[in-house]
Amino acid sequence: xxxxxxxAGFGTGWWFAGVSVVPGAAVPLxxxxxxxxxxxxxxxxxxxxxxxxxxxxxxxxxxxxxxxxYGISVALMVxxxxxxxxxxxxxxxKPEAGAAWVLFVVGVHFLxxxxxxxxxxxxxxxxxxxSVSVLAVVLGGVAGQQWAWLGVPGFGGAAVLWGTAAAALLxxxxxxxAATSGW
Numbered sequence: 001x002x003x004x005x006x007x008a009g010f011g012t013g014w015w016f017a018g019v020s021v022v023p024g025a026a027v028p029l030x031x032x033x034x035x036x037x038x039x040x041x042x043x044x045x046x047x048x049x050x051x052x053x054x055x056x057x058x059x060x061x062x063x064x065x066x067x068x069x070y071g072i073s074v075a076l077m078v079x080x081x082x083x084x085x086x087x088x089x090x091x092x093x094k095p096e097a098g099a100a101w102v103l104f105v106v107g108v109h110f111l112x113x114x115x116x117x118x119x120x121x122x123x124x125x126x127x128x129x130x131s132v133s134v135l136a137v138v139l140g141g142v143a144g145q146q147w148a149w150l151g152v153p154g155f156g157g158a159a160v161l162w163g164t165a166a167a168a169l170l171x172x173x174x175x176x177x178a179a180t181s182g183w
Contacts, residue, residue, distance in 0.1 A: 001044050001051075001172060003117070004165040007125075008040035010106075011161030017099060018154020021147045033158075040165060047172045052180070069116050077109035096140065096149040103153040104133035125164045132156035 015033040019026050081102050089095045107129030113122035132152060139148035 001047055001169070004168045004172075005040060005044050007161045007165040007168075008037055011158045011165065012037040014103070014154050014157030014161065016154070018151050018156075018158060021151035021154070036162060040162075040169075043169055047169060047176070050173060050176050067116075069112055073109050073112045077105055080105045080108075094141070096146070097137065099150050099153040100133040100136035100140070103136070103157050104130050106157075107131075107133065121164055121168060125160065128160040128164075129157060132160060 012033050015036070016030065019029040019033070022029060084101045084105065085098055088097050088101055107126045110122045110126040110129070114120060114126075135156065136148050136152035139145045139152060
């Protein structure tokens with residue numbers, strides 16, 4: 001459940017980035033973003049209540065969230081984001097492509113999580129986020145749609161992150177029932 005809440009939080013961050021391309025609707029769109037995040041938080045709290053006294057899952061050292069593989073993946077992501085941004089800004093001269101680059105790298109960083117967490121949802125997440133970033137490059141760079149540089153990664157990244165978080169939370173009650181059926 002915590003990964004869903006993290007995804008919802010980052011989805012909201014992307015949403016706020018996208019809002020900047022529609023200044024005339026910025027206030028209501030920001031409110032929508034805050035309400036969606038609040039909804040995810042309430043949903044997670046409710047699910048936590050369903051889980052009751054279930055013990056936390058046990059994992060071997062380095063295999064759990066925030067273990068070695070996770071840490072390496074996040075560290076490489078940060079290095080790729082910073083290094084890539086420097087190349088995009090200074091060598092290519094296209095700072096507007098920064099959001100698409102960040103979303104692409106974020107998508108790629110989910111690939112090791114497929115094995116780490118044993119869930120193909122992370123593969124779906126990786127493919128969708130990188131696809132949204134490619135769409136931003138096509139629309140912004142090839143088709144010349146300036147709004148797409150931030151609008152597509154912003155709203156697209158939010159939709160993907162919120163959608164995958166919701167998919168995980170939708171299956172949580174069944175997983176909780178299965179875990180508690182032996183009690």
